[in-house]
Amino acid sequence: MTHACHEKHWKQWFSPQFICLIGWMVGLILLLLHGQYQLYIATDFWPLLAVAIGGLFILLYAQTAKISSSSGCGCSAKSSLGRWLSVALLLLPVWLTLAGPTHESLNANAFASRWLAPASLASLTQNVASQPWGHDDQATSTLSSVSLQTIVTDGPAMAGRRIATIGRTYRDPSLPDDTFLIFRFVVACCAADAVPIAVLVQTNQQPLPESDQWIRIEGRITVSQSANQPQIAIIDASHSRVKPPDAPYLTAGW
Amino acid sequence: MSQLTSNSIPRVLPGFSLVKVARPVIVLMLLFVIVAMPWLLGQSASGATFRITLVSILLEAIPFVVLGSIIGGVIEVFVSPQWLTRIIPRRQYLAVPVAALGGFLLPVCECAVVPVARRLLAKGVPFPAVLAYMLAAPIVNPLVIASTAVAYLGDTRMVVLRTVGGYIVAVIVPLIIRWRWRQTDSILLQHAKPNTGCGCGHTHQHGSGTCGGHGKHQRKPLSERLTEAMRHAVDDFLLVGRFLVIGALMAAIIHTALDRQIVASIGASPVFSTLAMMAMAGGLNLCSEADAFVAASLSGILAFSAQLAFLVLGPMMDIKLAAMYLAFMKRTAVAWIIALVCAGVFGFSMLTHLLIGGGS
Structure with a gap:
């Protein structure tokens, strides 16, 4: 693997897509494990989050396959400030749940x-x-x-x-x-x-x-x-x- | 009049562009606001309401967006345009009423419908038929009918009128759009237009092997085709998700600022209460499977027609949906659709008021 190729591969692993999927999956798993999801959705609705985690895992697997495959289009390798703003926006809800108060419900x-x-x-x-x-x-x-x-x-x-x-x-x-x-x-x-x-x-x-x-x-x-x-x-x-x-x-x- | 572009802005120094300098500064400021948001929202009681509402809207929507994206990816790879052409009537005035019943075949809520619709468009399904499906599916589907019946304790009037109203508006609006734009493809953004390949949001040529060879889906083994479908789903999830977060941010602001006592205080007038409830439906962004419980809590306070308008409009058009529509439609078209849907729902609610009275 050449230096340029290695750098491209590294960038793809840290692509906005990959980080968003990982971020959402980790966020949902933590909410489910700690029971904090009950601050946001009805208690009986936990299976929906489990479905979302399963779905995100499948998407993550496909994304990993895309990175490993040499036939990937490389679109995700492009990185700019605007793209990272999109990532921040997509991960904002996860950030708000993990960094916000842990027992705060509607007041x-x-x-x-x-x-x-x-x-x-x-x-x-x-x-x-x-x-x-x-x-x-x-x-x-x-x-x-x-x-x-x-x-x-x-x-x-x-x-x-x-x-x-x-x-x-x-x-x-x-x-x-x-x-x-x-x-x-x-x-x-x-x-x-x-x-x-x-x-x-x-x-x-x-x-x-x-x-x-x-x-x-x-x-x-x-x-x-x-x-x-x-x-x-x-x-x-x-x-x-x-x-x-x-x-x-x-x-x-x- | 010439359009103002970054090139037309006078340069103070050679090689210096105000836009080029301002853009990263604005982006960095926005990034800072996002990072500091948990602390900023922790400073007030309203901040907590905003945070909880925003996260709850997104947590409720995300499973459906993921599922919708996966369904969209599967449609992209496994459903051939020829098959869709066979099952959808050729004449659009027939295709629209048939597509509006699609919710019974594929019962998805408003969050999941957007990625599915995007893929159907890319497959060449006519825009009016896709629009009819997008507008009707969140109302005319068995889950929503059941939840409305439970919330209204089996009041068949509300269940029937909500379903019928949703169907009628979902049929009329696409037909008007078809009449307004003869070439409905011009409504779509470039990546969502049919015959541009996979519709994954990229502008590259497909079939040339530059994006995994989308043109050869049919000849690949099943495992590869499944992986391909999920790659499309990733693109859909990230594209639609971005607009979903923007819509949810606006909805959370309205949730926090809106005093429902004000809406209830104009309950006596059927016209104003209907308009107020329509504004509330557009602003609150409730799930179509839950909004009936909120509307039912207003029984006895607001006119029946106002509750009906809330239940018909909400699943068809709200801030979050409008933002998600912008992921693949031009702004003018979205504005037209919003106006037509609002007019249709208002007209149907007023007609109901005239026919069955203003009981609550």
């Missing part, structure tokens, strides 16, 4: 921009406050752990029950001093389609948790009516800080 900022409150927060609080706190017919003392999704969908049937659930806090200035929102995101496929769900929490435990903290709530469900819509709230609640769950999003359930 209160995303909640505030995506949540469609059934009424203004202030009026919602008034509706709940106008109800006789904690005098529902089905009042029980048994504590059951339920997801926030269950509370939102089956709340009217759970009125009076003592429940425990986890979620993230959202403090709004328009809410009274003893009240805040607990929220989660429900995803169908990925965080881009995440829809927030939230329930009002009333507590006598001070100080209230800061906004955006993961907490466990224990309290009793109460339901009031507002514009013919049931408004669900958790009252007499106690709260404690918890670690963020591995799977921060709830799934829409196909």
Whole structure:
């Protein structure tokens, strides 16, 4: 192999195509192994990433064959600043996942921009406050752990029950001093389609948790009516800080 | 008027070109921004939303882009133009409605459809037929029909109207494009035009042995042909992937900046809520198998026609798709397609509103 030929061969191994394929494959494998993919896509969707890794492996194999073959067209050997910018652009998502925070999921900022409150927060609080706190017919003392999704969908049937659930806090200035929102995101496929769900929490435990903290709530469900819509709230609640769950999003359930 | 080119810019010194100096500086600045981006985004809560949304859009799309690229590569090497000519009706006004049903045969989502379409074009399938397939396949396919039914708890009105609306728009738009451009090949960029060989994005001559001898696919052993197909897939993946990242970047900015309460606040007017939901569909870039869950969450807040417009437009045209179309179509054509698709979806939604009312 001549010096020029050797240099060309070296350049092909470090070609933008080769680096992009390797970068994406390593990035996806790390996300899958560490479970961090759950910060971006629904937990059940891990097979899709496995398919992508398999597909990229096949493409990488073909690319390797192209480099080893002497009949390659050499197009990939050309290297320029613009080409490397393309590589950087293609690898940007991988770079953002590997170099960014490792446990960060959609936060209160995303909640505030995506949540469609059934009424203004202030009026919602008034509706709940106008109800006789904690005098529902089905009042029980048994504590059951339920997801926030269950509370939102089956709340009217759970009125009076003592429940425990986890979620993230959202403090709004328009809410009274003893009240805040607990929220989660429900995803169908990925965080881009995440829809927030939230329930009002009333507590006598001070100080209230800061906004955006993961907490466990224990309290009793109460339901009031507002514009013919049931408004669900958790009252007499106690709260404690918890670690963020591995799977921060709830799934829409196909 | 003469066009301004790098050559026409006056040179301050002999041998000095402003463009030549500025280009590497701009590229280096962009490289620096990309490298510093994780730190920059870590400084604010909105930065985190942007980062998570961007990565999630791409993680969801990448498996389908890889699969689409592989399917495209297989089409390139294993499917002969003669076979495609036999199965696609010769008359384009017949080929378009048939191609719009292609999603049932090859059910791919909007991310996977672009590399497949590129290869079909290179094989000589008429552009209007390929466009009909590209527009319809992400809606008129069994997976999307099923996900819409689940999200709307079996509400057959939405399932049927979404499928029918998507089909009608996907048939009408290519026919108008065919009428507007008699020579539809002129819409395509050079590398995507038929009869230029493999369509791998390079401008070299094929069949001369300079690129592995693409002209001799049929005579090679199976293993070599498979490797050849995957080489084409690599080219497709990298070409389409670049545009996908650019589209996802823009979509993530809109996701972060858009307050959905504002969109919901104009829900009372069918015209404005439909337009707002169309803008949202174009900006959010949701997968066609997931967007029904977002639309269903707006039931009771926005008019039925607005939800329908969101579900029909999103899979056909959004920022990410428009960017990916630019990988093989001229900008004027992409602009025409965007305008026609938007007009078609708006018209269909308004017609639905008039016929079945504004219930949510």
